[in-house]
Amino acid sequence: MKNYLQLWLPRIVLAPSFFLILVFVYGFIIYTGYLSLTDSRMLPTYEFMGLSNYPKLFGLRHWKIAVNNLAIFGILYILICTIIGLLLAILLDQKIRAEGFLRPIFLYPMALSFIVTGTAWKWFLDPGIGLESIMHQWGWESFHFDWIKNRTFAIYTVVMAAVWQSSGFVMAMFLAGLRGIDGEIMKAAQIDGASGFRIYRRIIIPMLRPAFLSAFVILAHLAIKAYDLVIALTNGGPGRATELPATFMYSYTFERNQMGLGATSAIIMLIMIFSIIIPYLYSELRSEKES
């Protein structure tokens, strides 16, 4: 009897979490998936109408803007974070005495809420009181910087704030990767007469492949999820200039009473994230099993 209990106890302990995840994650995904096949407006309706929401969604100008913005934002965000992160990690790895002092400074934005980051950058980039006015006061009268109020350039201010928040984190990932590389490799290359720059380009950076991959996956999934920062920084504006899929979903579902389309956009977001994250997790779990 006791043995029987011991056999089942682990499963009983795991059951509540498993049940919660099954219902609240996978059940909800199926539910939202079904809603995307209905003509739900303010409230869910369950009358099946096929895939017609999908072409409708992709025909919407509003959605095209959101996807286009995500492409601009995502590419620049990933690229700049990676460049800054790699640069800072390599520089910090040069036996910098102040490393213990500098590293936390590079990384603290990651502890902040995107709403806080958005608030700080919103007013810092505001032409009336922020950067533009500072430059004018310092005597650079012709300095002009109103991107946050400019339909064409507002999306780049979202990139600026997001890079500020996340690049330190990428630095930490690369630094961990660098610290894992055997110093002997470096010495051998130096004895062979290779210059510092060449050693990095030819040997060290290629060895950081796993860190590049992790950074890419994490940043890409953060970019697709990006919501809070846009809300706090520009609230999707001016006009719809900084609308992203996440803000699109929210406004169509809860403000414009187009729940069917909102659900459809959520499914598209899920597909985007899963197509990046599933291969990654699969390969990670497999390599773990092998080792």
Added chain:
Amino acid sequence: MISNSISGNSGANIKASRIFIYLILIIFAIYYLLPLYVMLVNSLKPLEEIRGGGMLNLPIVWSLDSWRSAWSSAQIGVDPSGLRPYFWNSISMVVPAVLLSTILGSLNGYVLTKWQFKGHGIVFGLLLLSCFIPFQIVLIPMAKLLGVFGLAGTTAGLVLVHLVYGVGFTTLFFRNYYSAFPTEIIKAAQIDGAGFFRIFWRILLPSSGPIIVVTVIWQFTNIWNDFLFGASFADFDSIPMTVALNNLVNSSTGVKEYNVHFAGAILAALPTLVVYIVSGRYFVRGLMAGAVKG
């Protein structure tokens, strides 16, 4: 470890390149600190000083009025309540959510490493994948479900939400930590007649200190900083700090009190910032564990 690698050979060259490296690092340090500095100095200025330009200048007249206003009297939504009630809303949401998700995560991690059963890999895979879903996918059914159970707009409802979408991460943390724990010790304890909970309580838990700290910090930071769930599911009695801050900053009525906004932003950032300063090492470890598995 890699040392003196970018620099060339001659002494002068090395010195120049060291100075260059430090210069770049310092410029970036300034870049990262700038927004915090801007928030801090401008929260201490009267409003006219900010309007007059010079956002980077130190205050001429130092004043704590905007802090007082942000905390207890600023207009948020319909009430001139300041951020104080929302601060407590956040606390009473974060504490139970963090505790519950950490406890569940530690037990799950224990089962998934030391009491593996057929299909444990699939269970873990499903938990792991749940960490990365875009939460937009659950907003509609969650709103409906909270309504059905009478939890709409309550702190209890938000605790449930954060528990559900945090347990994947906490399980991941504990699983990775416990998988390095020698299974032979568990086996030996089993032979001595120790049961499931006894082994957990007496053997694993006493050595779980670091991972508990990492998990608590990770969960605390994430839940405190959450905006989407708060904005979607909270009512006055449960609106968290982040949502209140956004309401404060983006309320369209009246003059824009930048100094109050900055003070409010720092108030909203303070708990996680303090945690970061006190235990930065663990915070980084949590970040890395969330990114690359340990």
